[in-house]
Amino acid sequence: MLKDSVKNSVKKELKCLLKSMDFISNNFLNREDINKGKLQIYFNIYQQLGLTWEFLALQCKHWDGYKKVKSGMVCRTCGKVKDTHDFYYLIPEMGFKKIGKMLKPSSQKSFNNKRKAQILNDTIEFHGALLNVDVHNSYKSNLLKGKNEINIAAERNVMLKEQGIKCYIDGHLINVELNNKGRKVGKKIYGNFPWEIKGEKLKKFPVIFDFDESYKLLGLTILT
Numbered sequence: 001m002l003k004d005s006v007k008n009s010v011k012k013e014l015k016c017l018l019k020s021m022d023f024i025s026n027n028f029l030n031r032e033d034i035n036k037g038k039l040q041i042y043f044n045i046y047q048q049l050g051l052t053w054e055f056l057a058l059q060c061k062h063w064d065g066y067k068k069v070k071s072g073m074v075c076r077t078c079g080k081v082k083d084t085h086d087f088y089y090l091i092p093e094m095g096f097k098k099i100g101k102m103l104k105p106s107s108q109k110s111f112n113n114k115r116k117a118q119i120l121n122d123t124i125e126f127h128g129a130l131l132n133v134d135v136h137n138s139y140k141s142n143l144l145k146g147k148n149e150i151n152i153a154a155e156r157n158v159m160l161k162e163q164g165i166k167c168y169i170d171g172h173l174i175n176v177e178l179n180n181k182g183r184k185v186g187k188k189i190y191g192n193f194p195w196e197i198k199g200e201k202l203k204k205f206p207v208i209f210d211f212d213e214s215y216k217l218l219g220l221t222i223l224t
């Protein structure tokens, strides 16, 4: 019911707006007897209506399908060309928000540089938490000091940062970087499996492993 009323009101608003745009275009923009200053004003009005159209069309779900015109297929309701990218996002203030869709590496090919291999690199700060999604195909890189080119694997990397703590997730590992602000600069950094560390040293780590009866790791908790 609510969906229908949104649909009807968006359709109505779009119809009126498109009519206004046509009115300005037909009556003022194509007239030869109009002076330059006035023409500029009408041109600006048309542009502003165009911006309104862009925002209003974000609500259109292209309910009535597309029709064929010279420039391709356009929505019967909002007039947007099929499969064009939206410049803005429309998200509700209350409730669930969704931006974009799950993207993964899309090619077996190794590209010459990261720019060509990049599919997405986008960041959002959401109520104080920072989230970055970086998706790329495989590419050649010589940035890592060595003279020889190395092949960077295709990957989908997600990074969440909260309270100075960073959590990285990719297809092969999950890495948590604690807020190391107080750490003394210059001290060496180590990395070991738990069984490689002496029991008494292990006690310094406030980590709890969650596992099932067959010792399958289910997760872990770090007390901070």
Ligand SMILES: [Zn+2]
Binding pocket: 057, 060, 061, 062, 063, 075, 076, 077, 078, 079, 080
């Ligand atoms: Zn539409």
